[in-house]
Amino acid sequence: MALLEVIALTAADARAAQDGGADRIEVVADMGADGLTPDPDMVAAVRAATALPLRVMLRANAGFRTTGAELDRLVRAAADLTAAGADGFVLGFLDSSGHVDAGATGKLASACAPLPWTFHRAVDHAADPVQAWEAVRALDGGLDAVLTAGSARGVDAGVDVLVRRAAEDPRSAALIMAGGGLRRKHVAVLAAAGVTAFHVGTAVRPDGSWDAPVDPALVGEWRSLVSAAAG
Numbered sequence: 521m522a523l524l525e526v527i528a529l530t531a532a533d534a535r536a537a538q539d540g541g542a543d544r545i546e547v548v549a550d551m552g553a554d555g556l557t558p559d560p561d562m563v564a565a566v567r568a569a570t571a572l573p574l575r576v577m578l579r580a581n582a583g584f585r586t587t588g589a590e591l592d593r594l595v596r597a598a599a600d601l602t603a604a605g606a607d608g609f610v611l612g613f614l615d616s617s618g619h620v621d622a623g624a625t626g627k628l629a630s631a632c633a634p635l636p637w638t639f640h641r642a643v644d645h646a647a648d649p650v651q652a653w654e655a656v657r658a659l660d661g662g663l664d665a666v667l668t669a670g671s672a673r674g675v676d677a678g679v680d681v682l683v684r685r686a687a688e689d690p691r692s693a694a695l696i697m698a699g700g701g702l703r704r705k706h707v708a709v710l711a712a713a714g715v716t717a718f719h720v721g722t723a724v725r726p727d728g729s730w731d732a733p734v735d736p737a738l739v740g741e742w743r744s745l746v747s748a749a750a751g
Contacts, residue, residue: 522711522750524743525697526734527555527721530562531569533734537724538570540739546575546610546638546719551730553582555640557597560604567605575638576606578628584614584642586624595631602635610667612639612656618647620655629661638665641700644672653685657695665697667719674701679709686713704745711749718746 525544526537534545547566548555555577563576578598580590598609609632613621620643629637639656643666646652656666670678670685675698686693698710699719707718722728724738 521716522746523697523717524739524746525575525699525717525719526724526739527551527719528566528734529730530733531565534566534570534572534574536734536736537739538572540724540734540736541743542572542739544573544575545570546577547606548577548610551721555579555610556581557594557601560597560600563601563604563606573607574605575608575610576601577640578609578611578632579640584612584645585616585621586613591624591627594628598628598631602632606635608632608635609637610640611637612642614642614646614652618645620646620652620659622655622659625659626661629659629663633662636662636664638667638697639663640667641669643668644670644678644700649681657692664695665717666695667697667699669698669700669702675699675703675706676701679706682710682715683713686710686715690714704742707745708749711746711751716750718742 523543526542528534528545549558550556556579578594611628613624615621643652643656669675670681693714696715697717697719698715724734725732
């Protein structure tokens, strides 16, 4: 069965996502910065609102690089967020040259163990996205998904890249979670290529606005679309 993950900023978002048929929640704060680490109290409130698995963002700034001090804070945050109810995490870093920072990513992934984690869209913003994809595939320690649009400009620009990556081998197809400007027209194309995980945010909010709450009816429409495409 295909997986539908919905971004939640609040406990009400999480309840609406569950009511609409989502499979998993990504919990974040500050979408003006494309998603930062939420407060443990918020994660606890989301946990109380839904039985769905929660992937929680570990990201301290709006970019994709991190410092030693930030990384130490994120390591501590991982423990606090696990205690608050996180079932997994979303993380990943680039170095000063725009390549995947395997050292920083590995350190934080180790702190998250044994919980699974998603490498986020830093992969789309790398200096060499092809090299970055291979570097991410080589990571271990609980990685089970890569949130990617195939392009820094979103799925519209990157859908062909995602289709080619999914065709590489079964592990590539299994790792891809398509998201970042995902539109309904993309789902059937990606599902036909073997992609089975889809991630939405503004697409399940009225008028596509982060200021609007998640609408369970829109989640339901995406649930039906994703399920039908997956066969």
